[in-house]
Amino acid sequence: MVQISNSTVPSSLSSDTSNNSGDAQSVLQTDSKSDWQLVLVNLNNKKSEMNPKLVNIGNIQMDARIQKNVEDFFTAAKAVDPKVHLISGYRSVEYQSHLFSSYVQQTMTENPSWTEAQATSEVMTYSQPSESSEHETGLAMDMSTVDSLNQEDPNVASQIAAIAPRYGFILRFPTWGQKSTGIEYEDWHFRYVGEANAKYITDNHLTLEEFLDKLSK
Ligand SMILES: [Zn+2]
Structure with missing residues (x-):
């Protein structure tokens, strides 16, 4: 769990937020609320089954604490394009493994000459092994107008990414994010981090990894 403390936050981080008065304080405050909102799950931060308390929203399940955020974000996204639909939310570690x-x-079927290691590294540019996917937190969801990778109208994708922070979400794997996330651009994967955090991360073109790195320094 990431520890966030005012005393360890660099002054540069505070000054970056001068045009976001009010948000900076809530971004930097240490409290248990921030802890669960900022939980990091990736290849370097594996988590065994988290068993979040879930709620059904349409065809997916999400952490019950963010039900209203998910519903309101989904409604707003549908107003951008009525074809927007929910694809995937919480996944158990067991399901992610399958x-x-x-x-x-x-x-491997599509590339018969590839070894399993080659196929695995290709898949890891868009999906994660069990215990490494933040879908297991119940705070991440896939939402798009289409069901195939990065085939959504870029104009629609950018409009939805732009409104996401209002509901506490960030586009988790932005075009500029692969260096810090290891994951290529995903126009469909959104992660709840809380409204103040989402606004800060989005306004400053950070990834969650980069944001947590800044907070820990
Ligand atoms: Zn996803």
Whole structure:
């Protein structure tokens, strides 16, 4: 769990937020609320099954604490384009394990000359092995007008990414994010981090990894 403390925040971070008065304080405050909102799950931060308290929203399940955020964001996104739909929310570690294996098998079928290691590294540019996907937090969801990778109208994608922070979400794998996330651009994957955090991360073109790195210095 990331520890956020005012005393360890660099002054540069505070000055960056001069045009976001009010938000900076809530971004930098240490409290248990920030802890769960900023939980980091990736290849370097594996988590065993988290068992979040879930709520059904349409065809997906999400952490019950953010039900209203998800519903309001989904409603706003549908107003941008009525074709927007929810694709995936919470996934158990067990389900993610099956999903990842199926992607690797599919990739090997499509590329018969590839080794399993080659297929695995290809799949890891868009999906994560079990215990490494933030879908297991219940705070991440896939939402798009289409069901295939990065095929959404870029104009629609950018409009939805722009309104996401109002509801506490960030576009988790932006075009500029691969260096810090290891994941290529995903126009469909949104992560709840809380409204103040989402605004700060988006306004400053950060990824969650970069934001947490700044907070820990
Ligand atoms: Zn996703």
